[in-house]
Amino acid sequence: MIQRKVLEYYVLDVFSNESYKGNPLSVVFTDGNLKLETYQNISREFRYSETSFVYYSTREKALVVRSFTPTGIEIDGAGHNLLGAVCGALLKGIPIFDEQNESEPFVIMNHSAIPLTVSFDPETLSPIVQMHQKSAVIKQEIPTYRIAVALGLKIEDLDVNAFVPTIVKTEVAHAMVPIKNSEILNSFVPDNKLLIEISKEYDFEGFYCFTPAEEGLDQIVETRFFNPIIGINEDPATGTAAGPLIGFLTQKKFTKSDKEYKILQGVKLKQPSIIEVMNREEDILVGGSSIITMKGELYL
Numbered sequence: 239m240i241q242r243k244v245l246e247y248y249v250l251d252v253f254s255n256e257s258y259k260g261n262p263l264s265v266v267f268t269d270g271n272l273k274l275e276t277y278q279n280i281s282r283e284f285r286y287s288e289t290s291f292v293y294y295s296t297r298e299k300a301l302v303v304r305s306f307t308p309t310g311i312e313i314d315g316a317g318h319n320l321l322g323a324v325c326g327a328l329l330k331g332i333p334i335f336d337e338q339n340e341s342e343p344f345v346i347m348n349h350s351a352i353p354l355t356v357s358f359d360p361e362t363l364s365p366i367v368q369m370h371q372k373s374a375v376i377k378q379e380i381p382t383y384r385i386a387v388a389l390g391l392k393i394e395d396l397d398v399n400a401f402v403p404t405i406v407k408t409e410v411a412h413a414m415v416p417i418k419n420s421e422i423l424n425s426f427v428p429d430n431k432l433l434i435e436i437s438k439e440y441d442f443e444g445f446y447c448f449t450p451a452e453e454g455l456d457q458i459v460e461t462r463f464f465n466p467i468i469g470i471n472e473d474p475a476t477g478t479a480a481g482p483l484i485g486f487l488t489q490k491k492f493t494k495s496d497k498e499y500k501i502l503q504g505v506k507l508k509q510p511s512i513i514e515v516m517n518r519e520e521d522i523l524v525g526g527s528s529i530i531t532m533k534g535e536l537y538l
Contacts, residue, residue: 242537242538243537243538244535244536244537244538245266245267245268245535245536245537245538246266246267246533246534246535247264247265247266247267247533247534247535247536248264248265248267248326248329248330248530248532248533249262249263249264249265249286249530249531249532249533249534250262250263250265250322250325250326250329250528250529250530250531251263251528251529251531252318252321252322252325252475252511252526252528253318253321253475253477253503253511253512253513253526253527253528254475254510254511254512254526254527254528254529255359255362255364255527255529256529257529257531258509258531259504259509259510259511260474260475260504260509260510260511260528260529261287261318261322261473261474261475261476261504261509261511262286262509262531263286263288263289263290263318263319263322263323263528264284264286264289264290265289265290265291265292265322265323265326265327266280266289266290266291266292266536267292267293267327267330268291268292268293269293270293271293271304272291276538277289277291277304277306277312278306278310280306280536281306281307281308281310282308282309282310283536284308285308286308287307287308287470287473288305288306288307288313288317288318288319289305289306289308290303290304290305290319290320290322290323290326291303291304291305291306292304292323292326292327294327294332294334295346298346299337299338300334300338300344300345300346300351301323301324301327301332301334301345301346302345302346302347303319303320303323303324303345303346303347304347304348305319305320305323305347307468307469307470308469309468309469311468311469312348313468314347314348314409314410315408315409315410315477315478316347316352316369316370316371316409316477316478316481316524317369317409317410317476317477317478317479317480317524318473318475318476318477320345320347320352320369320477321367321369321477321524321525321526321528322528323345324345324354324356324365324367325364325365325367325527325528326528326530328356328365328367329364329365329528329530335356343355343356352369352370353370354367354368354369354370355367355368355370355523355525356368359527364527364528364529365527365528366525366526366527367525367526367528368514368523368524368525369477369523369524369525370521370522370523371408371409371478371481371521371522371523371524372408372409372521372522373408373485373520373521373522374406374407374408374481374482374484374485374486374488374489374517374522375406375407375408376404376405376406376485376486376489377404377405377406377407377411377442378404378405378440379402379403379404379405380402380403380404380405380413380436380440381403382396382402382403384403384436385403385413385415385436385445387429387432388428388429388432388433388435388436389415389426389428389429389445389447390426390427390428390429391417391422391426394418395417395418395422395426396415396416396417396418397416397418398416398417398418398449398450399416399450399492400490401414401416401490402416403415403416404486405440405442406482406483406485406486407442407482408478408481408482408485408522409478409481410443410444410478410479410482411441411442411443411482412442412443412444412445412446412463412465412478412479412482413436413440413442413444413445413446414446414448414482414483414486415445415446415447415448416447416448416449417447417448417449418449419449420449420451420452420460422449423447423448423449423460423461423462423506424462424505424506428445428464430464430466430471433445433464433466433467434466434467437466437467438467443465443467443468444463444464444465444467444468444470444473444476444478444479445463445464445465446461446462446463446476446479446480446482446483447461447462447463447464448460448461448483448501449461450492451502455502456500456502456512457499457500457501457502457512458487458493458499458500458501459483459487459501459502460501460502460503460505461476461479461480461483461501461502461503462503462506463476463479463503472506472507473503474503474504474507474509474510474511475503475504475509475511475513476503476513477513477524480501480503480513480515480524481515481522481524483501483515484499484501484515484516484517484522484524485517485522487517488517493517494517495517495518495519496516496517496518496519497516498514498515498516498523499514499515499516500512500513500514500515501513501514501515511526512526513525513526514526
């Protein structure tokens with residue numbers, strides 16, 4: 239009988255400290271790089287919006303992370319794919335920061351070092367990870383009517399203060415789309431074909447639809463995210479979009495620098511997620527918690 243290689247995996251719920259909420263992510267532990275086809279096959283089998291593959295590199299003295307969608311696209315950017323991978327490695331007990339400068343922890347993704355800030359919940363001892371994204375760059379506006387038609391909404395449904403649909407980039411470029419209120423935000427069904435056409439025409443990925451939260455709530459905004467161009471119809475928590483959004487809101491004077499805010503996402507999918515964000519002068523922090531919900535083995 240042929241001996242098949244066994245890899246351990248965790249499924250974590252990211253941007254949540256409760257199982258079956260947040261954004262589910264499969265994290266596969268390897269002993270080095272795999273064939274591209276193997277990454278793609280495993281990611282397609284899991285069928286989560288992304289699957290992350292991790293191993294500790296003694297040469298880099300860091301955790302190396304690669305992430306793929308079910309359609310086989312490799313992801314760039316510090317989002318739930320990276321947060322869950324780091325939390326998974328820490329919860330598994332891998333000493334991923336022991337050989338690094340204690341004040342400057344980092345992981346490797348797409349051959350680049352991504353700085354992190356890591357703390358631990360005093361009660362649960364669960365890791366809380368903040369990813370450092372680049373400062374937000376506002377690219378260009380998109381005609382409101384184009385977005386409204388693609389989302390199945392009226393132009394007035396996107397009328398929010400001085401906000402208009404705008405492409406913003408930190409690690410990845412996404413469109414920030416203002417929606418009038420929470421009821422409208424959670425009611426529409428977008429036309430994915432039209433969303434893909436707009437993404438290609440304006441050269442960006444996803445659509446981060448947001449509405450200002452009512453006063454007295456923990457979150458500053460509530461959001462939904464659509465990225466059909468890479469096979470994600472809707473995502474319950476999106477760190478690569480939360481960073482651009484807090485940068486955009488800060489540049490528009492809706493939020494302040496050096497102050498932590500919370501973004502609520504995933505309500506429509508019944509997977510509520512809390513993303514913690516902060517715009518700083520030199521970068522943007524995007525972070526939160528993750529919890530292990532499943533554990534298992536896969537065979538190559």
